[in-house]
Amino acid sequence: MADGLKLGDRIFSSRLLLGTGKFSSTDAMIRAVRASGAELVTVALRRFHPGRPVDDVLAPLAAIEGLTLVPNTSGARDAGEAVRAAQLGRELCGSPFVKLEIHPNPHHLLPDPIETYEAAKILVGEGFLVLPYMPADPVLARRLEDLGCAAVMPLGAAIGSGQGLTTMSMLKLIIRDASVPVIVDAGLRSPSDAALTMEIGGDAVLVNSAIAAAENPELMASAFAAAVRAGRDAWKAGLMPQSDVAVATSPLTGFLAGGEAG
Amino acid sequence: MDLVVNGEAYRHDGQATIADLLRECHAEAGRTAVMVNGDVLRKGSFETVRLSDGDHVELIVIAAGG
Numbered sequence: 390m391a392d393g394l395k396l397g398d399r400i401f402s403s404r405l406l407l408g409t410g411k412f413s414s415t416d417a418m419i420r421a422v423r424a425s426g427a428e429l430v431t432v433a434l435r436r437f438h439p440g441r442p443v444d445d446v447l448a449p450l451a452a453i454e455g456l457t458l459v460p461n462t463s464g465a466r467d468a469g470e471a472v473r474a475a476q477l478g479r480e481l482c483g484s485p486f487v488k489l490e491i492h493p494n495p496h497h498l499l500p501d502p503i504e505t506y507e508a509a510k511i512l513v514g515e516g517f518l519v520l521p522y523m524p525a526d527p528v529l530a531r532r533l534e535d536l537g538c539a540a541v542m543p544l545g546a547a548i549g550s551g552q553g554l555t556t557m558s559m560l561k562l563i564i565r566d567a568s569v570p571v572i573v574d575a576g577l578r579s580p581s582d583a584a585l586t587m588e589i590g591g592d593a594v595l596v597n598s599a600i601a602a603a604e605n606p607e608l609m610a611s612a613f614a615a616a617v618r619a620g621r622d623a624w625k626a627g628l629m630p631q632s633d634v635a636v637a638t639s640p641l642t643g644f645l646a647g648g649e650a651g
Numbered sequence: 652m653d654l655v656v657n658g659e660a661y662r663h664d665g666q667a668t669i670a671d672l673l674r675e676c677h678a679e680a681g682r683t684a685v686m687v688n689g690d691v692l693r694k695g696s697f698e699t700v701r702l703s704d705g706d707h708v709e710l711i712v713i714a715a716g717g
Binding site: 597 | 657709711714715716
């Protein structure tokens, strides 16, 4: 694969990861996953309630060829809970990946950096391919990379907020220094947010709410996929240098004004 | 045997393995992960791990999530 996203020993052709939450129905979610071309999708864990129908997302996702499930640890308030959630997710999904997220405050859902670090240390030791959701902090990103995380996933803005890339300057620093993939997760609203992430050298984006809460999730998934490809191509192509003044694109020979440039 | 299953009191008569409990709860073993007293069980152990009085059991399934 010429331009694959390498996570641990696995290589993926799509640089768009999809979350499966908040869709109006399982059918809408499945159609969006297919339209997105995503090869990695996140799922959550919940208690089984006897007598209550199971929201069966596993079977239709398993029917999509080439899809890898990434269980998350959402709901974990500390490292111990996150490690247990990761172990449960591995049993359910049979996947070495875990989206490590520890956000104890339901108001802002911002990740706890200390607990995330502690959990990552344990999970890497247990052989997980850890994808930590984290504050956009270059120092923490380096520390998580040094632990052996397969990627770092700094936030663009608060989960589900649709505020876009509010952490842009920090994201640039993380991308500049990282030697594992940087997957920008959370807060994205529009495909242009995804394209911009890729244009600054981000390796991938993880999108959920922006697609699930769109009027037409399937079409929005397709739009995000196109934006990620365009942004990636733009980064590879190399953006032109910026200038504070105009730089003419046509010859300024001035023959129309008797020799004066115009 | 008195258990706590998913945070609620649960009465089970006689001895039981995890597999027995899953059948009794109509939970599909292939789609359910199990934690007993904070320890996550490997899937292959459901037929052999026996429950004891007072055990706290969590039955977990996959759900949609971001």
